[in-house]
Amino acid sequence: MTDLTTFRTETRAWLEENCPQAMRNLSFHWEDAHLIYSTEAAEVWRERMAGKGWIAPMWPTAYGGGGLSREEAIVLSQEMGRIKATAASSGMGLTMIGPTLLEYGTEDQKLRHLPSITDGTIRWCQGYSEPGAGSDLAALQARAVIEGDQFIINGQKIWTSGAQYADWMFALVRTDPSAAKHEGISFVLLDMHQAGVTVKPIGLISGSSPFCETFLDNATAHRADLIGELNKGWTIGKRLLQFERSGIGGLSGAANKKKAVKTNPLVDIAKRYVGDQDGKIGNSEYREKILKHSMTERAFQLTTSRVVQENQNGQTPGATTSIFKLVGSTLARDGAALKSELMGAQGLGWEGEGFEAKEIETSRGWLNSRAVTIYGGTNEVQMNIIGKRVLGLPD
């Protein structure tokens, strides 16, 4: 047996024994993730996985990671997929600020912040957008002034996902208002549990509230929590966006999605709602739409896998990440719309006895999919980045 085969056998046995049944086969909407992660089973699962370092399998063991090689991490992910295990922890700590700290943090910052991400106990939120700074993020105005060993921060952030549940925020703040727009910005970390931070959830038509307005009134951040140099936060802020876009664009976790999916859920849905004609979808227009979407999806999947495999050092790509964000989010949006369309009026249900749970979930998924081409930077912004930074077109 090769080392990797032994690793697979042992991992499979460990997962079978340690992953609670209640954490398998779960299907939930990301807006409801906090409910899933507040159960007793989730807590048991989190503790067990943290004990192995498998919440962040490839991060160094010094920070509570698993220290696995890329090949081992792929095996772990495949074995979790085999039993449909839900991730033991998720969120912006693991996907955004953690990788950024690994690249830009000092040893002290890594030791103070990474272990509470790898054990899944601290939740993070992203303080980037402001009422006057979204696509034009460098227009941000939240002002931070140094006083002794602290930054005193005043301003407003908006669309702060999960701020109402977060313990810490990573934020871009203006530390030199006289400098050019992209300069004079610093990247800081601040504790959300302080008097100077007020969080107001923004209600959605769904009744839930995935994001918030966050007011900073003399909020403080320790100078020791300045990441990188003072006034040089833009570069770090952009790198973090590449980690975010890499996740949205399907680059993370792409290496283990090599196999073609044998059954296509869209075909099953079409047969049920549009009609089954001797084993075929009973409408040529929908046959064509599903074929086109599925082929693009498969080609995209193979491309993400190839890019991840070719990228031997495991680094998240730079500006090319925008291509994956653009294509991945467009596919997700179009796939959700097609699924809803195939269901006809049943795919527009909101509540009530006339709709099955799956149909209501489809409506929510369709509405939610409208956001994926916006957060992490809109499609138009990704096209600008691709034009300028990938294709080298003039500004």
Ligand SMILES: Cc1cc2nc3c(=O)[nH]c(=O)nc-3n(C[C@H](O)[C@H](O)[C@H](O)COP(=O)(O)OP(=O)(O)OC[C@H]3O[C@@H](n4cnc5c(N)ncnc54)[C@H](O)[C@@H]3O)c2cc1C
């Ligand atoms: C579900 C969701 C979660 C989010 N979570 C967070 C979060 O946790 N933290 C956070 O900081 N932010 C978050 N955001 C905010 C998100 O990053 C912004 O919405 C996004 O960057 C767009 O900014 P905006 O909403 O101000 O739109 P605007 O920048 O006002 O854009 C409006 C429209 O104009 C277009 N446009 C703007 N500039 C250009 C240009 N130069 N060229 C071509 N077209 C252009 C845009 O593409 C868009 O269609 C979230 C957003 C959503 C939808």
